[in-house]
Amino acid sequence: MTRHIWWLFMGLLLSASSFAQEKKQPSRIIALAPHIVENLYAIGAGDKIVGTVEYADYPEAANRIPRIGGYHGIQLEKVLALAPDLVIVWKNGNKEADIEKIKSLGIPIAYSVSKDIRQVPTELIKLGKLTGHEVQAEQLADKFNTRYQNIINQYHDKVAVDVFYQLWPSPLMTINGKTWIHQTLNMCGVRNVFAEATTDYPQISLENVIAKHPQVIIIPNEKAVKQPQQVQWQKWTEIPAVKHKQYIEVDADLLHRFSTRMLEGVQDMCDKLHASRNYYGKRL
Numbered sequence: 001m002t003r004h005i006w007w008l009f010m011g012l013l014l015s016a017s018s019f020a021q022e023k024k025q026p027s028r029i030i031a032l033a034p035h036i037v038e039n040l041y042a043i044g045a046g047d048k049i050v051g052t053v054e055y056a057d058y059p060e061a062a063n064r065i066p067r068i069g070g071y072h073g074i075q076l077e078k079v080l081a082l083a084p085d086l087v088i089v090w091k092n093g094n095k096e097a098d099i100e101k102i103k104s105l106g107i108p109i110a111y112s113v114s115k116d117i118r119q120v121p122t123e124l125i126k127l128g129k130l131t132g133h134e135v136q137a138e139q140l141a142d143k144f145n146t147r148y149q150n151i152i153n154q155y156h157d158k159v160a161v162d163v164f165y166q167l168w169p170s171p172l173m174t175i176n177g178k179t180w181i182h183q184t185l186n187m188c189g190v191r192n193v194f195a196e197a198t199t200d201y202p203q204i205s206l207e208n209v210i211a212k213h214p215q216v217i218i219i220p221n222e223k224a225v226k227q228p229q230q231v232q233w234q235k236w237t238e239i240p241a242v243k244h245k246q247y248i249e250v251d252a253d254l255l256h257r258f259s260t261r262m263l264e265g266v267q268d269m270c271d272k273l274h275a276s277r278n279y280y281g282k283r284l
Contacts, residue, residue, distance in 0.1 A: 220252035
């Protein structure tokens with residue numbers, strides 16, 4: 001092999017190798033949960049998203065992404081029309097039947113797993129590797145870990161108050177001690193009065209809440225979802241939180257999404273709970 005041909009051959013090999021590496025990074029992503037969309041934008045890969053689901057509304061640019069379904073399922077014909085080279089599914093949120101249908105089409109799938117707040121940095125790094133944005137993903141992961149620990153350090157030794165988290169008003173629902181929302185309450189140094197419930201998101205009665213005597217009622221405000229009729233708590237003055245008017249509103253679009261912005265919601269909730277803690281402390 002002459003030197004000229006050898007260099008040409010090596011050049012072709014390098015080109016083929018570069019092409020193969022480029023093919024590993026998807027350029028057309030469908031993201032099947034709002035938090036996946038947020039995290040892709042956060043690491044600088046938002047321009048790769050060609051399809052998503054209802055309520056994926058952050059950042060503002062996300063509102064212009066075509067919708068292929070929502071909570072009730074996805075439309076496969078829309079998925080096919082968008083010709084994705086990767087679909088990122090929410091393992092804890094998307095329907096298994098929908099995931100299997102996408103697999104049957106031969107479209108590559110990646111999973112987002114959301115069971116623990118401490119998994120957010122891992123999710124960011126995973127998305128960074130998938131999209132070629134490792135550096136920004138690792139920087140965000142480090143910032144998340146630092147802020148997470150700072151919040152814990154701020155509130156871990158405070159006097160605990162008993163809290164009822166009203167996940168949904170009608171039917172009345174709350175959270176037990178195995179959910180990530182419960183983790184956020186732990187970060188704030190308070191007690192979840194339904195931590196021992198046997199299901200993650202139990203449906204309860206007003207009588208159940210009265211029996212628990214919560215000192216604070218947390219009411220999440222989910223701007224992206226039409227709210228049902230709210231509970232008229234003022235009627236139930238036997239509940240300490242009602243008697244002392246200790247209700248706090250929190251941003252569910254922050255707290256209920258497994259994204260980089262979650263800690264903004266946690267900090268806000270912890271600060272409001274601390275104000276209630278101080279209120280009761282002054283009455284002792």
